[in-house]
Amino acid sequence: MEVMEISAGGHPVVFGSDALRALDRRIGAEEYSRAFILGDENTLRHCLPELLAHVPRLRDAPTLAVAPGERSKDIAVCSDIWRHLAEMEADRHALLVCIGGGVVTDLGGFVAGTYKRGIRCVHVPTSLMGMVDAAIGGKTGVDLAGLKNMVGVFHDPLAVHVHTPFLKSLGKRELLNGLAEMLKHGLVWDAAAWNTIGEAPLHDIDALKPLVERSAAIKAEVVKADPRESGLRKVLNFGHTIGHGIEAHSWESPQRMLLHGEAVAIGMVCEAWLSWRMGLLSREDYDAIAMRLLALYKPYQFSSADNHRLIELMRNDKKNSGGRFRFTLLTAIGKAKVDVEVTAAQVQEALEHYRLLVREGGM
Ligand SMILES: NC(=O)c1ccc[n+]([C@@H]2O[C@H](COP(=O)([O-])OP(=O)(O)OC[C@H]3O[C@@H](n4cnc5c(N)ncnc54)[C@H](O)[C@@H]3O)[C@@H](O)[C@H]2O)c1
Ligand SMILES: [Zn+2]
Incomplete structure (x- = not known):
């Protein structure tokens, strides 16, 4: 059986071509x-049949469906799920299996962490x-x-089982969305991962598998x-x-709403530039980062009149306590420094740099 298991502290992450069969055994071992x-x-349409094919113990499990998209991460949706669970007489020893993207695992993890003061989830x-x-x-x-x-709450699942063939039904835009976090993992933690993701074969999920597993392992290590x-x-x-x-900012004009990863890719160009500007990162590394990200992600156009609003939106972010900006910046590809204080003027400079970069369409 091809399975690998690594620890993310409070729970294991399981990979390999038999990750789903390993899930069946895990469930079998739980009371x-x-x-x-x-x-x-x-x-549920694209992935549940394959899950049930490999995890026969779940074949009789009732299924709860939410609408796709961020709007399901809502307390009213939680209420519906809590109520359904109660109607089906789910007790403290029930198990919730969350199958989906971040919306389903964030929502399901929260429901599991709170229903009857916490039930187990996978x-x-x-x-x-x-x-x-x-x-x-x-x-x-x-x-x-x-x-x-x-x-929300911190609520560790029993385990996370990663079955990369599920990615075959995911669209290219969603793949690029996740790729942004993989690139980030390389930049802050593992230069070798950054280098190999360079030729990320998004059209070939089998070839992507080891890169996905390395990236998940980085998250788990951190x-x-x-x-x-x-x-x-x-x-x-x-x-x-x-x-x-x-x-x-992109959500304020619905016709150009960015996905999280797309916005983070732009954020990484700006923050890599700030890293260089503050003397932490070499110009050569910054250029390599910007070139890669600008080639993969479409430019976000804004005018310098938008800088003020962008900075205001960043101030609302819970990470920026006391009105000061505290950034995680890079000191090299594969190495990050946390809690670097940055002024609003420097943030504005970074935005201005990005704005001109994409307006001129060059480096
Ligand atoms: N808890 C954390 O540490 C953490 C970290 C990062 C992101 N998040 C959260 O994750 C959410 C974003 O996650 P996401 O990008 O996965 O979004 P998502 O869950 O909305 O999934 C994106 C879209 O892809 C569809 N989809 C998912 N898997 C599919 C598949 N195999 N085939 C076909 N379609 C599929 C979904 O139905 C949805 O329409 C955000 O709410 C974010 O806040 C949480
Ligand atoms: Zn993110």
Whole structure:
């Protein structure tokens, strides 16, 4: 049986071509009253049949479906699921199997962490973002009043089982979305991973498999070293301070809404530039990073009049306590430095640099 298991601190992450059969055995070894499956309409259609084919123990499990998309990360949706579980007499020993992207694992993890003060759950990520990032690490939550992840708990799943063939039904845009986090993992932690992802074969899921597994392992290693995000885990915030600002800004004009990873890719260009500007990163490394990211992700156009709003949106970010900006920056490809204080003027310079870069279409 081809299975590998690594620890993410509070839970294992399982890979390999038999990761789903390993899930069947894991469930068989647990004492639980009844299992329930949570997915969204897409993941239940594209991935559930394959899950059930490999995990026969779940064949009788009732299925709960939510609508696809971020809007399902809502307390009203949680209420519906809590109510359904109660109606089906799910008790404290029930098991929730979450099969889906980050929306399903964030939502399902939160439901599991709160129903009857916490039941066990297992995550089976189906999107690239889920496999390398969202499903790993025990952070769960829902959005509130348009603000992301405002309500949540840390709730480790029993395990995360990664079955990369699920990616075959995922569209190219969603693959690129997850790829941004894989690139980030390389930049902050593992130069070799950054180099190999360079030729990421997005059209060939079998060839992508080892890169996905390495990236998930990086996330697991970082989480294991800092399970409650008190220090080291902040390396994962690289690209996210400016990225979140850009993401929120793009949501203000619905016709050009960016996916999270697309915004983070832009954030990484800006923050790599800041790293160079502040004397931490070589110009050569910055150029290599910007060239790779600009080739993969479409440019985001804005005018300098937008800089003010972008900075305001970044200030709302919970990472920027006390109005100051604290960035995770790079000191080399594969090495990050957390809690670097940056002024609003420097952030503005970085935005301006990116704006001119994509307007002129060159480096
Ligand atoms: N908890 C964490 O540490 C963490 C980390 C990163 C992101 N997140 C959260 O994850 C969410 C984003 O995750 P996402 O990008 O996976 O979004 P998502 O869950 O909305 O999935 C993206 C889309 O792909 C579809 N899909 C998923 N797998 C599929 C498959 N195999 N085949 C066909 N379609 C499929 C989904 O139905 C959805 O329409 C955000 O809410 C974000 O806040 C959480
Ligand atoms: Zn992210």
